[in-house]
Amino acid sequence: MEKIRIGLFGFGKTGKIIANEFLRNDSFLLEWVVRKGYESHHKYASRLLGYEFEAGDIYSMTDITDTFFLERKVDAIVDFSSAAGVYEYRTAAELKIPIVSAISKYGEAELKQLREYAKSTAVLYSPNITLGINVLLVAAQVLQKIAPHADIEIVEEHFGEKKEVSGTAKKIAEALNLDAARHVHSIRVGGIVGNHQIVFGMPNQTIRLSHESVSRAAFGQGAIFAVKHIINQPIGMYHMENIIADMFRNHIPVY
Numbered sequence: 001m002e003k004i005r006i007g008l009f010g011f012g013k014t015g016k017i018i019a020n021e022f023l024r025n026d027s028f029l030l031e032w033v034v035r036k037g038y039e040s041h042h043k044y045a046s047r048l049l050g051y052e053f054e055a056g057d058i059y060s061m062t063d064i065t066d067t068f069f070l071e072r073k074v075d076a077i078v079d080f081s082s083a084a085g086v087y088e089y090r091t092a093a094e095l096k097i098p099i100v101s102a103i104s105k106y107g108e109a110e111l112k113q114l115r116e117y118a119k120s121t122a123v124l125y126s127p128n129i130t131l132g133i134n135v136l137l138v139a140a141q142v143l144q145k146i147a148p149h150a151d152i153e154i155v156e157e158h159f160g161e162k163k164e165v166s167g168t169a170k171k172i173a174e175a176l177n178l179d180a181a182r183h184v185h186s187i188r189v190g191g192i193v194g195n196h197q198i199v200f201g202m203p204n205q206t207i208r209l210s211h212e213s214v215s216r217a218a219f220g221q222g223a224i225f226a227v228k229h230i231i232n233q234p235i236g237m238y239h240m241e242n243i244i245a246d247m248f249r250n251h252i253p254v255y
């Protein structure tokens, strides 16, 4: 069976792990990687990650010409670069190459650009692309409907260096119509990749829904899930939580 060819933007803390998840999955071929600078320019991501084969030719953003995506064909682009990276694949969208953006924090202008691309190709945007967080997001909304009077608080734990409040926690608060400033509580310790807990408090019982990203490889597994979904979809904008919600709908056991 033909491998799914991937073009990856970003080869940083997370991008390297994403590249590794694609490299170790036989369904995929990592064709190239684009990063901001010239570090490891034209080396292979596979070799840098310790593999014996050559895959994932490394380019700099300045290498992207109008013919870049024509000359280096891929079946999907995956973006783990930065918000500004969104401006670099306009011609890919025009060529109808599906796009998975995992940028956690876009400004309005970048989001507008991504929505523009979704008029030409299939775009999946997920600020937290782990399967588990998107299951948590849907399950919490279902539970809130079942127990509308529950008190709800959100606790997010991340590595010590993370300065900003978890965008994921803010998204959960928004989905539950909660004021994030009041209901999101942050803990910064050690090397925690990312833990989110939603506590539903009721008079005689407490329900806790929680998700733990044990390794950043969880983001790679989410990206793989997203690519496999998006490459068979028509033009438009897609979100992981909607895909998961459909799976809930289709798999809720009928007793």
Ligand SMILES: NC(=O)c1ccc[n+]([C@@H]2O[C@H](COP(=O)([O-])OP(=O)(O)OC[C@H]3O[C@@H](n4cnc5c(N)ncnc54)[C@H](O)[C@@H]3O)[C@@H](O)[C@H]2O)c1
Pocket: 009, 010, 011, 012, 013, 014, 015, 034, 035, 036, 037, 061, 079, 080, 081, 082, 083, 084, 085, 086, 088, 101, 102, 103, 104, 105, 126, 127, 128, 129, 130, 219
């Ligand atoms: N959606 C998710 O689940 C998820 C999970 C982790 C990280 N992220 C996002 O992934 C991105 C990268 O995170 P990180 O921890 O690897 O950061 P990082 O700073 O370690 O790496 C950023 C990488 O992107 C490259 N880059 C930056 N701007 C670029 C541009 N304009 N064009 C091409 N390459 C560019 C850099 O060279 C570097 O390789 C961030 O936006 C972060 O929010 C998302």
Ligand SMILES: O=C(O)C1=N[C@H](C(=O)O)CCC1
Pocket: 104, 127, 128, 158, 162, 165, 166, 167, 168, 169, 193, 194
């Ligand atoms: O590693 C991080 O930092 C991440 N932050 C995003 C957030 O703030 O929710 C999610 C992905 C990982």
